[in-house]
Amino acid sequence: MTIWPFMRAAVAAALIVGALVSARADNPPANDKPKPAAPKSLAIEVISANYGHSGAHRSCPVTPLVKRSCNGRSRCVVKVEDELCQPPNVLPPGLILTLTVEYKCTPLTTGHTIRADKPFQVVIDCSGAATQFLPKLGSAP
Secondary structure (H helix, E strand, O other): OOOHHHHHHHHHHHHHHHHHHHHHHHOOOOOOOOOOOOOOOOEEEEEEEEEEEOOOOOEEEOHHHHHHHHOOOOEEEEEOOOOOOOOOOOOOOOOOEEEEEEEEEEOOOOEEEEEEEOOOEEEEEOOOHHHHOOOEOOOOO
């Protein structure tokens, strides 16, 4: 008895199994759920920004300036300084210059407010908001 008919049958079976395995790899089963995508980074959207004086009913809107610096980024630092808006010539003693920024981390809808006094800085950080939903807050000279 020769072994050739059995060899041909074994080779044919191996080819069929290989084709089935290859087809399955190209077409995953329909019951496999797609994996959820990683969260996209969130972007800063400045709603309003004012540079004002404590104790005085006067503030300077600086929304366009802060929007140009921050909108669309995930993190932004704005120095609180007179270049934002020139204060009056004479400031009464004890008045503190403060930058107040209202913003949200889009596409989230929750608004946030952050404040810092001169000569500090406002740090708006939406990069961690995807996991914590609370932006980081910081001030440093």
